[in-house]
Every structure is written in C-alpha cells, then in structure tokens.
Amino acid sequence: MSNAPTQQVNRLDRRKARTRAALIRAAQSLIAEGRTSVPILEITQAADVGMGSFYNHFETKEQLFDAAVEAALDAYGQLLDRVTAGIEDPAEVFASSFRLTGRLHRREPELSRVLLSNALRLLSADNGLAPRARRDIAAAVDAGRFTVEDLDVAVTMTAGALIALGQLLHDQPSRDMEATTDRVTEDLLRMFGMTRRQAQRICSLPLPDLDAAGNSGPAA
C-alpha cells in the first residue's frame, strides 16, 4: 500500500529531470549557435516542453543558460577525470588535461564556443574546470613536481592560457593546433617551476583517447 505514492513521486521526479535535461540541451545548442537572445517560447519549443514548465525549473533565461554552461563544463570535466585516472605523475595529469582541452577548440568547436563565450565565468573558481585544475596543480605541488607559491594565481593563469589559446586557434585557422597547444602547456609547466626539458618530455607523451573514453566510460 505504501509503495504506490513513492512510485508516483519517483515518476514525477523522473519526468521533471527529463524536462530539465531537455531545456539544458536546447540551451546548449543555442549558446553554441550564439543565439542566446531568443525568447523563452523558442527555447521550450526546441526542447519540446510546455512554456509553463520552463518556470518550474528556472526563474530567468539567464539562469537556464548558466546551468547549461555549468552542465557542459562539468560533463567534460568528468570525462577528463576518467581518461586521466590511470596516470600516476600528477604533473602529467595536469598536462594531459590541458593538452586535451586545448585540442577541443577545433575538435569540438561548439564546446569551444561555449568556453570562449563564457571566458570570464571560466576564470572564476566555481565551474567544472577550474576546481579540477586547482586539484591537479595542488597534487603536483604536493608530489614535489610543481613549485607554486600562490595556487589561485596558478589556476587563474591556466584558465587565461586556455582562453587565449582558443582565441589564437580560432583567429589563425591554419596554425598547427597540436604543436601550439603543447607549447602553451610547456609554457605553463615551466611557469610552475619545471625545467624546459622536463616540460618538453611531459608534453610529448601520448595522450589518452577522449573518444574511446566518452563511449565506454561509466557515464555513457
């Protein structure tokens, strides 16, 4: 007897979660297309949900777009965590994550545009990538691999470098993406106290395969 209401609640929760996910997917597409000024009605139509259900989840359009950016960055951060889970050297974990993220600017231009159009938010410490960079840099410091006196500055420089790299790769379409990304990563490692030789070695190691991880990882 007591089971039925619980099941009803769960069904309702699941439907609400589906509606929220559909709104967030629609918002992510609009951000990627640079069309964040569309009316809410167009968002709910793209998400195939009723206009009224928008306000069950979000107070404003800005709130939805914020949630959409956060979800995209968080999903990508979880993917990075999976593909770097087997790497022992924390300096290499940091370098691999940065090298993979730099390559995203051309491999995943939509996610790159989300990153760049939210550049200032990326620099603040509350999204899916900055806390991960902080964790990885701190681990490399603890292991004696990096010499960093101000962790906030190190995270900030990493985010600034990522945004700057993305803009450079968009501005110069013929530029070698892999060589440029690896050079910026080397620069960061040298800034974090590694020698040029150490930095070059770490940035020439083979990279994990994001696609394979994306298809077979636990979140798939």
Place this chain on the structure above:
Amino acid sequence: MSNAPTQQVNRLDRRKARTRAALIRAAQSLIAEGRTSVPILEITQAADVGMGSFYNHFETKEQLFDAAVEAALDAYGQLLDRVTAGIEDPAEVFASSFRLTGRLHRREPELSRVLLSNALRLLSADNGLAPRARRDIAAAVDAGRFTVEDLDVAVTMTAGALIALGQLLHDQPSRDMEATTDRVTEDLLRMFGMTRRQAQRICSLPLPDLDAAGNSGPAA
C-alpha cells in the same frame, strides 16, 4: 581667394571630428556602466549631438562601441609608451607595462571593465595593447633577454594572463593587488626564459608614475 573653401572644409572637418569624439566618449561611459543595450537616441543625447549625425559616422551601434574600445585601448597604450620611453632594458619595458596595466584593474575600474568585457577582442592582435606587447616582447628577444620561440603564443599568453589577473582581482577584492600583479608578471618573465631571480629583480624595480605622465604628456 583659394583659401576660403579650404578653411570651410577644415571647419567642417573639425566639427565632424568633435561629433565623433563626443559619440565615442558617450559610448565609453556606457560600456563602463555595462549599458551597451541602450537605444541610439540615448547615446546621441548623452553625446549632445543630433540623432542624424550618428549615421554620418557609424552604421551600427556595434561599430560605435568597437571604435570606443579601440580608442580607449589606444590612448592607454600611448600613455604606456610615454612612461616607459626612458627605460633601456626591453625586458623591463615589457614588465613595467604589464605591472602598470595589472594595477589598472583596481585603480581604474571603468577601464578595467572595458578590458574585461572585451576580453576576446583583447586576445586578437588588432587592438591597442596586443601590438605593443608584441613589439616589446620582440625587442626583448632581439636583445637576448627573452627566449621565445613563437611570438604569437607569447602575445596570446600575455593577453590571457592580463584578463585572468583582472578577473581574479575583481573576484577577490581583499587580495593584494600589487603583489599579485607582480607575481603574474614574474610568471610571464619565467615563461619567457628568465630565471626566477632575474624575474624577481625586474618586478621589484620602481614603477613609472602613470598619473604624472597622463597629466604632463604630449597628448594631454
């Protein structure tokens, strides 16, 4: 006899230049206040010029705002050129310019907001600051002070660091602005191949006085 038409043209030119300057000043104030969505009529009223003269100078509001940002950055770049003109070591010229610009984020919050709200444009090489950074880094490379293999990457990292620093200083109002700016500058110098000791020395030198230069410089 041939003088009169020339004078008329000059008078007309001067009036046009005044109108354009008034529109640009009004646009700069609106950018600093974050109010770039105001109608054109409000801009022309703030500039105290007729609605019609707007279209003698700009096709769209975006074109005016672009010109306003460019003018602000260029005026600031000229100021930097004046105050660093007497410095012989090109590495110190670069470091002084960056240290002064970092300090602007709190000393001149309006200009800082212009910088940050145009972060992506700042990263591309056609504004008033990026070409100057490129010139200064190239001079330091020529003088054997910096070791930089890819000038575009070095300029990009400088711009990324500047934006990231600004955001960090706004996010953490109690953070020591001068110490943080000097640390970021040191990090850049180390990235450009200087030793930690060289970088620390250059970043502890006394800085030129922007205010004095701004009031007595040739453009004042």
